[in-house]
Amino acid sequence: MVEKLKGFLSRFYIGLIILFLYAPILVLVMLSFNNSRSRVTWGGFTLQWYGKLFSNGQIMEALVTTLVLATASALIATVIGVLGALGIHAMRQKNYQIMMICTNIPLLNADIVTGIALMLWFVHFIPLGFGSVLLAHITFNIPYVILSVMPKIRQMNVSLYEAARDLGANAVYAFFKVILPQLASGIVAGFFMAFTMSMDDFVITYFTKGAGVNTLSTMIYGEIRKGIKPEMYALSTMIFVFVFVVLLAANYWPAKKAELQKPVSYES
Amino acid sequence: MINRAKSVNRRTWLSSPYIVWVIGFTVIPLGVIFKYALTSRESGFSLENIVAIFEPIHLKAMVFSLEIAIGCTLICILLSYPLVLALRYLGMGRQGFTMFILILPMWMNFILRILAWQMILSNNGILNFLLTKLGLDALPLANTGTAIMIGVVYDYLPYMVLPIFNAVAEIDEDIMEAARDLGANGFTVFRKIIFPLSIPGLLSGIVMVFVPSMTSFVISDILGGGKLQLIGNIIEQEFTKSSNWNLGSGLSVSLMIFVLISMAFTTKNDVEGKGSAIW
Numbered sequence: 001m002v003e004k005l006k007g008f009l010s011r012f013y014i015g016l017i018i019l020f021l022y023a024p025i026l027v028l029v030m031l032s033f034n035n036s037r038s039r040v041t042w043g044g045f046t047l048q049w050y051g052k053l054f055s056n057g058q059i060m061e062a063l064v065t066t067l068v069l070a071t072a073s074a075l076i077a078t079v080i081g082v083l084g085a086l087g088i089h090a091m092r093q094k095n096y097q098i099m100m101i102c103t104n105i106p107l108l109n110a111d112i113v114t115g116i117a118l119m120l121w122f123v124h125f126i127p128l129g130f131g132s133v134l135l136a137h138i139t140f141n142i143p144y145v146i147l148s149v150m151p152k153i154r155q156m157n158v159s160l161y162e163a164a165r166d167l168g169a170n171a172v173y174a175f176f177k178v179i180l181p182q183l184a185s186g187i188v189a190g191f192f193m194a195f196t197m198s199m200d201d202f203v204i205t206y207f208t209k210g211a212g213v214n215t216l217s218t219m220i221y222g223e224i225r226k227g228i229k230p231e232m233y234a235l236s237t238m239i240f241v242f243v244f245v246v247l248l249a250a251n252y253w254p255a256k257k258a259e260l261q262k263p264v265s266y267e268s
Numbered sequence: 269m270i271n272r273a274k275s276v277n278r279r280t281w282l283s284s285p286y287i288v289w290v291i292g293f294t295v296i297p298l299g300v301i302f303k304y305a306l307t308s309r310e311s312g313f314s315l316e317n318i319v320a321i322f323e324p325i326h327l328k329a330m331v332f333s334l335e336i337a338i339g340c341t342l343i344c345i346l347l348s349y350p351l352v353l354a355l356r357y358l359g360m361g362r363q364g365f366t367m368f369i370l371i372l373p374m375w376m377n378f379i380l381r382i383l384a385w386q387m388i389l390s391n392n393g394i395l396n397f398l399l400t401k402l403g404l405d406a407l408p409l410a411n412t413g414t415a416i417m418i419g420v421v422y423d424y425l426p427y428m429v430l431p432i433f434n435a436v437a438e439i440d441e442d443i444m445e446a447a448r449d450l451g452a453n454g455f456t457v458f459r460k461i462i463f464p465l466s467i468p469g470l471l472s473g474i475v476m477v478f479v480p481s482m483t484s485f486v487i488s489d490i491l492g493g494g495k496l497q498l499i500g501n502i503i504e505q506e507f508t509k510s511s512n513w514n515l516g517s518g519l520s521v522s523l524m525i526f527v528l529i530s531m532a533f534t535t536k537n538d539v540e541g542k543g544s545a546i547w
Contacts, residue, residue, distance in 0.1 A: 010354035017351050018369060020422065024384030025376050027394065039387055080285050087283025099283070102290045105298070108475065108531060110483035112500050113520045116507065117297035120304055120517065139293040142286065200374055202486060207507070220379045224490065228383065236377055243375040247368055 025240065032233035039227070049234040056231050058219070063235065065130070066199060066215040073137035074194035080138070081145025081194075082187055086179070088146070089153045103143045114140060115207030128210025136208040137198045144197060145190035152186035304517035317518020326502060326519060330526075333498040336413070337482035340420040344428035344477050345470065347421070352433045353462070366433055370426040382419055382490045389415050389491070411493030419487040427476035435469030436462060474534050479527055499523055 032050070036043025053059060088099045106114055118139065122132045156179070164174040180187070202217035209218060220232060308314040320326060355366055373381065388394045389409045396406040409415045439462060447457050485500030492498075499519065506516030 006357060010357045013350055013354050014358070017347065017425075021369065021373050021425070023388065024381045024422070025373060027384040027387055028376060028380055040392070080289055083282040084286025084289075085283075087280045087286065090277065090279035091283075095280075099287075099290070102294055105294050108479065108528070109524060110479055110500075110527060112483050112485065112503055113301070113524050114297075116503070116516065116520055117301040118293065119507075120513065121293075121297040121300045124300075135293060139289070142289065146286075196371075196374065200378060202379060216377060217379060220377055221486065224379070224383070228380070232380070236380055240372075240376045244372060247372060 028233050029237050029240075031230065032237040034230065034233075037227070037230060049230040050238070053231040053234045053238075056229070058214075059216075059229070059231055059235060062214045062216050062219045065213060066217075069130070069134060069137055069215060070195045070198040073134055073141050073198045074191050077138050077141035077194045078145050078187060078191045081142045081190060082149055082183065084142065085146045085149040085153055089150065103146050106140045107143050107147075111201075111203035112207075115204040118204065119207045122208060128208060130213050132208045132210065133205055133213060133215075136204050137201065140201070140204060141194035141198060144193040145187075148190035148193060149183055149186040152183045156182050301517050301520060304514050305521040306518075307514060309512070309514050317515050318522055320515055320518055321522040326499070329497045329499045329502050330523075332413075332496065333482045333500070336416060336420060336488075336498060337478050339417055340424060340481040341428075341474055341478045343417070343421050344425050344473070347425060348429045348432050348473065349466075351429055352436050352466075353458070355433065356436060367430070370429055374426070378423060379486060379490075382423070382487055385415070385419055385422065386410075386490055389418065411491070411495060413492075413496060415491040416488050416496060416498075419491045420481040420484065423484075423487060424477040424481050427480075428473040431469035431472040431476070432466050433469070435466040439465050471534055475531055478534075479531070482527065483523065 031039065033045050033047070034043055035046035035048070084099075088096055088103075091099065115136070118132075118136045119128070122128060122135070126132055126135075160182070161174055161178045164178045165171070169177065200217075201215075202221060205215050206218055206221065209215075214222070216232075216235075220228060223229065223232070305317050306313055306315070308316055321330060386393075390396075391406070391408060391410045393410070395409070399406055409418075444457055444461055447461055452460065483498070483500045485498060485504045488496055488498045488501055503516050503519050503523070506512050506519065
């Protein structure tokens, strides 16, 4: 009886939190089907915003900027971050700590302070625009890569690399064949983390972008007073559904595989 | 052995691009913001922009930010523990599902989500519509501190749940089993086992929630109706409207110092920095 009540309460509470997290998303999805430009009245069901979305040049441009920015900054941050983490791991205690503190600065600092500091520095040598935003995104992305790769480096078996070298592999070959595969899961996690953070960022982009460049976030912020274009709700809904499907697939396929492997991992 | 030490030593060179990056885009920008903060527009060195935090209008915003940040952190903690325990109780201890429901909302643009809250909470919004349908009184939440609080709790709750969840998921079921066998009731198990073992997660949760909730300016802008100002709003306006970069930098530096001091107290026991990795 008590067990049943506990189970019910647990489910009820999880349900409430899910409602809290998803209520605004539900509102936005509904707005994307609303046949009225007003946010407060329901004008019937329509798919017109989905159609108009693709002919809206401004939104498409912001979408492309956002995606290019996220991809490029995540890729560059991953390369610099993975090499950085490998190097830092090999440092003496003192240098190791200094580098880890520096890595934590962008994470601990408020976004607004990071954004302003970068902007104040950038205006000294480059025009604010896509380039400055890219530099800024790489800067706040690298720590996420380092923090997700570092635990894998600690678990890494260095002897394997040495064995490869002893058997005649050169450093570069051994790096790609022995080191990278051991770090793969951390690298992938770091890349996606960085990509997500870049897609989601508003504050740092806002301060470093200058005029002319817009990501989806800054575009939405600029439209708050005039009213958000309904096409934006349609685009957001599509992105959301796309990620939902991708995450669902990514979560449930490997989960099955992991279950098969479970007994092995428990024994080790 | 010598060979190994040498190869380890050479490996540090791999981090040179990162070191250049850290100096160029983390250390120097901080130096630059300090330079602006410590000079005034007309004359040279001056502390006036740092001390400006104590002017009544700034101090009021700072105190309000602090209230929001402390309140948000506490509410997130209070919401997170029952959630983590419920997930564990239902055997959803595996990461997949929890990560999934918590991360997914982040893929809807956060400004849009906050705007959706504005529609839900506004005086003739969805919440009040439902309340009056149920025969209850409407809640005048629009443009209040409560609305801002709901917004920040909404936005930062996942950052509190995830690290606590990860810490609790690692607790061996056998330990709790043993405690129960020895006569501990549910509350004692929580107080003596689950809570102490979750502290590293809790600490990183506090860091991840406290700082952004204290310094956000978009949420207060949208849900506070532009009347209730957090320190973030004041700093933002110094850069976008008043263009007093020195004052804006001074306030940023004061804010940064304050945040770093309060975080140093929180993470004192967390030297290795392992708490900062929520993933």
